[in-house]
Amino acid sequence: MPGARRENRSLCPLNVSLEILGDRWTLLIVRDLMLKGRKTFREFLDGGENIASNILSDRLSRLEAHGLVERRRNAQDGRGYIYRLTQKGIALAPVLLEMIVWAAQHERTAAPASEVRRMIKHREAFLEEIRTRWAKE
């Protein structure tokens, strides 16, 4: 059937998540949108990890196809787009939080200790702030 998604490897929910999120770039774009206030292709490209533009382009398309990101014409710049997380995209906040906390506790990272403590001790408040900021935009 044209346009149908190919079958998942399995319907295990972790596997389903990994088929969408399981690569080294996708969640960095979600991070840029969720936590860094970045919204344009150019801003993602300059995000700090030197993503190649063809990979960025591919991952944005996939995020859009999976309904995690939506885009609209940039009013200031008729040529470009503004990207925004959908409800389904912002719902990844707890996944990002747990990956951040895990790395901060087990690897060398640039995460400020006070911020990590806040994520752990005031987890719900931290997540609520993210959702509120997103809803206001």
Place this chain on the structure above:
Amino acid sequence: MPGARRENRSLCPLNVSLEILGDRWTLLIVRDLMLKGRKTFREFLDGGENIASNILSDRLSRLEAHGLVERRRNAQDGRGYIYRLTQKGIALAPVLLEMIVWAAQHERTAAPASEVRRMIKHREAFLEEIRTRWAKE
């Protein structure tokens, strides 16, 4: 310097996590160890997603190199190994839980609704059970 790890793309904690976990297979092996009671190469190979043996081999080596998994000789079978999560590996339980919950809430999966509800409503108890089971093994 021989043996030194290459530099991370960035020290953003999410990026650091993704450099270790960001692929479509690594967390499935962690799942097998954490939630499915699988312990041997053969059991991972039969895990349900048809992982290729060369990929499995590579991901197990990386998990070991990053200190998430340890292995010892299989006493029943002198040739093989038994794998086990380390403390750092079991600390990924909240990451897995959030990815499972996200997929169950936003995609078609085989996750039983009652189990997902339990993960959400009794999150801490669910995580504590995982840690307790791991500590006993």
